Amino acid sequence: GESVGLHLPTLSVQEGDNSIINCAYSNSASDYFIWYKQESGKGPQFIIDIRSNMDKRQGQRVTVLLNKTVKHLSLQIAATQPGDSAVYFCAEIFYGGSQGNLIFGKGTKLSVKP
Amino acid sequence: DSGVTQTPKHLITATGQRVTLRCSPRSGDLSVYWYQQSLDQGLQFLIQYYNGEERAKGNILERFSAQQFPDLHSELNLSSLELGDSALYFCASSLQGTGGGYTFGSGTRLTVV
Numbered sequence: 222g223e224s225v226g227l228h229l230p231t232l233s234v235q236e237g238d239n240s241i242i243n244c245a246y247s248n249s250a251s252d253y254f255i256w257y258k259q260e261s262g263k264g265p266q267f268i269i270d271i272r273s274n275m276d277k278r279q280g281q282r283v284t285v286l287l288n289k290t291v292k293h294l295s296l297q298i299a300a301t302q303p304g305d306s307a308v309y310f311c312a313e314i315f316y317g318g319s320q321g322n323l324i325f326g327k328g329t330k331l332s333v334k335p
Numbered sequence: 336d337s338g339v340t341q342t343p344k345h346l347i348t349a350t351g352q353r354v355t356l357r358c359s360p361r362s363g364d365l366s367v368y369w370y371q372q373s374l375d376q377g378l379q380f381l382i383q384y385y386n387g388e389e390r391a392k393g394n395i396l397e398r399f400s401a402q403q404f405p406d407l408h409s410e411l412n413l414s415s416l417e418l419g420d421s422a423l424y425f426c427a428s429s430l431q432g433t434g435g436g437y438t439f440g441s442g443t444r445l446t447v448v
Contacts, residue, residue, distance in 0.1 A: 255437075257439075262441075263441055263442075264337065264339075264425050264427075264439030264440050264441050264442050265378070265425070265427075265439045266337075266439070267436075267437070267438070310377070310378065312378075322368075322383070322391065323368065323380065323427075323437055324380060325370075325377055325378040325379075325380075326377070327377045328377055328378075
């Protein structure tokens with residue numbers, strides 16, 4: 222596989238622990254937020270999304286929290302597994318923008334130790 | 336398999352040359368997006384097409400162009416290539432012109448030598 226980023230913040234966790242990945246977004250008017258997982262050599266894969274009128278959404282083993290006051294988004298992964306090792310990107314969508322809808326953050330590399 | 340097909344997977348070419356990257360969207364999706372991913376820039380939005388028409392433009396260089404054909408597949412043309420154009424190029428598709436539900440392909444790795 223190929224590395225998608227050598228200068229990313231890295232989070233290292235023990236298998237079975239919970240992981241929290243944070244993201245600061247840029248546009249206070251963004252309507253929609255998405256977390257993507259990117260494994261080496263693959264394209265981004267949708268994990269979970271949340272609309273701007275919500276502050277929490279849960280999926281299978283994942284929870285996304287949105288704090289619009291400080292423009293902060295977080296992804297919580299419960300009982301982290303080796304297969305969760307990847308780069309995680311947050312992305313925001315502003316429906317009224319002419320710049321294009323889906324804007325990505327820088328990414329965080331999650332490394333799970335067995 | 337995400338349903339979004341990109342070809343070729345790898346491309347090596349010399350500076351000054353021109354290449355074409357191809358994307359077939361997921362069946363039923365009308366919108367195609369192109370992104371560039373380099374080591375120090377993350378995923379940068381380039382351009383979006385919806386049902387054959389350009390919908391939005393991002394940080395796309397004038398040396399780059401794209402189009403979406405009647406069968407909804409899209410091509411990204413990169414010309415007068417420079418070393419700095421080396422990157423992963425991803426295509427994504429969605430049903431609507433805006434909103435969530437983006438599905439990404441596996442990308443084309445372009446290396447300019």
